[in-house]
Amino acid sequence: MPVASKALRTCRRLDEVGFSDIVVVRNQVMALRAANKDVFGFHGGEPYFETPQPIKDAMTRALADNQTRYAPSSGIGPLRTAIAEKLRTRNGMKHVKEENVLVTVGGAHALHAAFQSVLDAGDDMLLFSPYWTPIRDMIVMAQARPLLVPTESACKEGVGHALERYFTKATRAIYYNTPQNPSGTVFTRKDAEEVAAFAIKHNLIVIADEAYEDLVYDGDHFSIATLPGMAERTITCYTLSKSYGMTGWRVGYATAPEPFMTAMRKIVLYSTNGVSTPTQWAALAAMNMPQEFLTNQRSEYKKRRDLLVTGLNELGFECAMPAGAFYAFARATHIHKQSRVAASRLLEQAHVATVPGVIFGPQGEGHLRFGYAVPLETIAHGLEALKKYLKR
Numbered sequence: 001m002p003v004a005s006k007a008l009r010t011c012r013r014l015d016e017v018g019f020s021d022i023v024v025v026r027n028q029v030m031a032l033r034a035a036n037k038d039v040f041g042f043h044g045g046e047p048y049f050e051t052p053q054p055i056k057d058a059m060t061r062a063l064a065d066n067q068t069r070y071a072p073s074s075g076i077g078p079l080r081t082a083i084a085e086k087l088r089t090r091n092g093m094k095h096v097k098e099e100n101v102l103v104t105v106g107g108a109h110a111l112h113a114a115f116q117s118v119l120d121a122g123d124d125m126l127l128f129s130p131y132w133t134p135i136r137d138m139i140v141m142a143q144a145r146p147l148l149v150p151t152e153s154a155c156k157e158g159v160g161h162a163l164e165r166y167f168t169k170a171t172r173a174i175y176y177n178t179p180q181n182p183s184g185t186v187f188t189r190k191d192a193e194e195v196a197a198f199a200i201k202h203n204l205i206v207i208a209d210e211a212y213e214d215l216v217y218d219g220d221h222f223s224i225a226t227l228p229g230m231a232e233r234t235i236t237c238y239t240l241s242k243s244y245g246m247t248g249w250r251v252g253y254a255t256a257p258e259p260f261m262t263a264m265r266k267i268v269l270y271s272t273n274g275v276s277t278p279t280q281w282a283a284l285a286a287m288n289m290p291q292e293f294l295t296n297q298r299s300e301y302k303k304r305r306d307l308l309v310t311g312l313n314e315l316g317f318e319c320a321m322p323a324g325a326f327y328a329f330a331r332a333t334h335i336h337k338q339s340r341v342a343a344s345r346l347l348e349q350a351h352v353a354t355v356p357g358v359i360f361g362p363q364g365e366g367h368l369r370f371g372y373a374v375p376l377e378t379i380a381h382g383l384e385a386l387k388k389y390l391k392r
């Protein structure tokens, strides 16, 4: 007798995991562009410049040299050595050695490996909100529960106090992103010290996301792992995507102490088995780019930030000057109090593409995220289009 066929299903742990809402905006923009409409695209999070030539040349050379075979799954030696050196000298993580470095398929995979290595089913994880959307899903995919700590009020009352209020007995870790996507917030050294004291007091692990470390406009970037007592409890994740215009190359890295490094190596081994070998040689060239390259990019972004944020405030959006990353997170309740409605009005009627703030957590409602990693002309023309829309 045939067994009655039941509907096939996927594993339950994916039931609550979402799929990126930003893709919906991207598809709408593509549809408008396909219909020959000019769209001012502020919805993205990709550098406006192309990958620098020395990085592309290193890839070509690697191919010519037949660097096309399996590499060690945690990364080729020269790249891990260069990353360890960068972490020691630029980030001040004096304790880091080559064996504390893992090369990953972008920052996203470093974060995935970190969450999978730290969280058990039923654990809680603290994160500041609004947050980069995939983080919540990555926490849920590890069968843990995200505990949202509102960033704005936390910065006012003190991040240490705020974390205490949301802490539960099941809390195991904190996701600590600075500079932040989507708000552009940069945590101060004092904030980092409070987070560190809190983590040490409750014996928590910190997963630090420093994807935008090179985009801090006022003051310097500060890595929480350098504080006393933090090296042993911090996993720090990086990407080459933003600093070097390498979003499509998919290369990033993480640094962690044991036992987390071994755990993360297992996740990488059994998921991607490492980053493509020629890409790693190109990544080595990126690590060797002169510091002026990063300084120049930062001043280019600062121009964009100033133009956009000043313009938005003149048009009735409320937007504090973001201290880092390349996003302006503007209050847009004069367009509509629901950010999804506000975003679709601006897209349909002004052809200005933004991301509704609510996608980044309930604390983002009433806001729109404008990514300013775009040409200056896009900002100027986009502001014109908004002005026309608001005058109509």
Ligand SMILES: Cc1ncc(COP(=O)(O)O)c(C=O)c1O
Residues within 6 Å of the ligand: 045, 105, 106, 107, 108, 109, 132, 177, 180, 181, 209, 211, 238, 239, 240, 241, 247, 251, 252
């Ligand atoms: C806060 C944050 N972390 C990490 C990443 C990861 O970037 P990627 O996977 O492209 O390296 C991003 C990308 O948008 C980000 O915004």
